[in-house]
Amino acid sequence: MKAIWVLIFLIFLNFGRGYAQEHHMNGHQDQIGGQIMPAAKNLGICPVMGGEAKEEYSYVYEGKTYYFCCPSCTEDFKSDPQKYISQIKEFKLEAYQFGFEPEEIVINQGDRVTIIATSRDVAHGVYIKEYAINVTVNKGEEKKIEFIAELAGEFPILCSVYCGKGHSKMKAKLIVKE
């Protein structure tokens, strides 16, 4: 019996950790290669090398601040901003009962991808197994998902949070062209 209560305690610890993490992120959670970034470092990925962007390496171009992983990337970007900006593909993905809008996201291999995920009704999940992406998005929230499209192919985008009777039918497709 004691073992069961220890088990339950450990489970609550795990749940509590997840809760603290999600609420700390306060609606701007990023996911890079399966690693959830804390809100304080929520700067996405470096548009030059694709590494984790840092606050100290930034550059403002056409009114928008870009963050980089190292000083050399900042310099590379400054020399030809359009070269790197053109590689960033941004998409909006709205989840609803029971589907995603759009149903297909088409990108090229090597693209730096930003998906802005939102929910129209209840809580949904955006799950892309091959890119280790699993993000929960509540109604009224906006979650930013960033990754580099290294793998080519067609990958299902599924809902990972039970959202009603058609939950299993919620599907979209991420197409990464070679």
Place this chain on the structure above:
Amino acid sequence: MKKLLKDKKNVVIALLSVLFITILPQEGLRFLLWVLAGLVSASLADYWLSKLIFRRTIVPKSAIITGFIVSGLLDYHQPLYIAVIFSFLAVFSKYVLRFRKKHIFNPAVFALFLAVLFRLPLTWHIESNIFLIAVVGVYLAYTLKKIPHILGFLIFFTALFLVDKVKAFAILSFFFLFVMLIEPKTSGYGLSRGFGFGGLAGIFAFLIFKFFPGRDFFVSALFLANAFNPFLDRIKVRGGNWYAA
């Protein structure tokens, strides 16, 4: 036929088989292999563990149900060994986590809850025909005397969601309500006991939905309600025959 239907496990297996066959053309070969892996793993585990621990030879009907539920809810895009491991863990929990010679957790729920902790997505593909689930589910709940469980769950679940201005029926899972919640051995019997169990599951489902939105609130709620089984067992069974069955 009548003899066959007398054992409610056969009815559940038939229901799960139909649900599985219904969704199979849509999901394809990968889903077939995935579910078969779960079924074989759970059945073999149950057969051998029963032989090893209790020295009894059994027909693993419960394990077939467990295998169907575990593999039917887990995302089948995962590697096949995930279905094998979690189906095995489900059956294993039945032999290990016991209180007064009874297992505490619904085996499938135990394994699925572990999957939730490991952040594996639950896609609930087995919930392929809600009308069939509802019809067979009401029959099962009535004959197994599990109506109080369903009522307890629905009252607390809908009331709490109403307070939170969320349409409870829009996110209610019939598969959870009519198949998982009323699992005979881990949900108890009697009016008070059943209502209490269902009510607890309803409250936990709401709390998890509200405060831990990334976690599967049905599986987690049922796991937590199961954890209260040793306490719920103390409730004196009254009104067990409050309706004819």
